[in-house]
Amino acid sequence: MSVFGVDIGGSGIKGAPVDLGRGELAEERFKVLTPHPATPDAVAECVKQVVDHFGWTGPVGATFPGVVTHGMTRTAANVDKGWIDMDAAGLLSQKVGCAVTLLNDADAAGMAEMEYGAGRGRKGTVIVLTLGTGIGSAVFVDGSLLPNTELGHLELHGHDAEKKASTKAKDDEGLTWEHWAKRLDKYLAHVEMLFSPELFILGGGVSRKADKFLPLLTGIRAEIVPAALQNNAGIVGAGMAAAAVRS
Known part of the structure; x- marks a missing residue:
């Protein structure tokens, strides 16, 4: 279809x-x-x-x-x-x-990753984060979505987290991969402390360059993988939502 x-x-x-x-x-x-x-x-x-x-x-x-x-x-x-x-x-x-x-948008990307991508068949708590202009989030427990979590707006060190750890923040401030990875590390550690996920899936356009920053992330207990559908996940998830309404 x-x-x-x-x-x-x-x-x-x-x-x-x-x-x-x-x-x-x-x-x-x-x-x-x-x-x-x-x-x-x-x-x-x-x-x-x-x-x-x-x-x-x-x-x-x-x-x-x-x-x-x-x-x-x-x-x-x-x-x-x-x-x-x-x-x-x-x-x-x-x-x-x-x-x-x-x-x-992040819920859509998460739905696509759970159905077709890096989260397929995964149980427990899975958190999909879309890194771009902001940070979007989608939280799944045994494959079921908790909608509209908006974890990019968690306060971290006195700031809206996405203002410091998004891809836009990296670009706007001219951060190196190493410097940005340190910020992302602190953000992921905060989210992990709150939700204890088994898996983080990192999406958005920057997921195409996962080899640049994933090896730099340290101290996170959860498994961390790039989004398999990369920046197309939101489009696929939007299509899934439209089909679900009409099924």
Whole structure:
């Protein structure tokens, strides 16, 4: 079954048809830059552009970088505050011209990794972290998702954790892999202290360069692996969500 997934991020909006039989993109993804300011109308227009690029008319799933409950966006850390407490699924559905299923971006990536990727078949507590403009999180216990955990906003040494340990923080501050890995290490240790996971899966675009930083992480008891689906996990998870609603 093919569905369509769109991943709305703080820096880019990307999407593609998804082959759920294989857990892969059915076509090469299409990406546009996230508008600034990332207002609801501006982002919705970009989502339409991504969907229209493929001439898609079927089911669409979309991710959002914040808390999503029943199609309503409740937070907006890395996009315009106009998203807070709005019917985002309704707006996107109206703009795209078909029903859009909306969910948290890290939850979508986590769902894909648990079904097709590095978390497949894993029991116990698994935490998927997406490292990018911020830090997204998805927590699974024996394969079941606890939605909207937003662990990137844990306070660490007086700061919002994602402001110091995200990929954006690394790039903005010109940090070396070694310096950034030390920050990431402290963050992972804090999360591990709170949740005691058996496995961390690290995703986002930086997962393509896992060999640069994973060997530098120390003192974490849990197993740490890169996301198998890398930066396509959110698109695949969005497609999974759209299919689940229609099954």
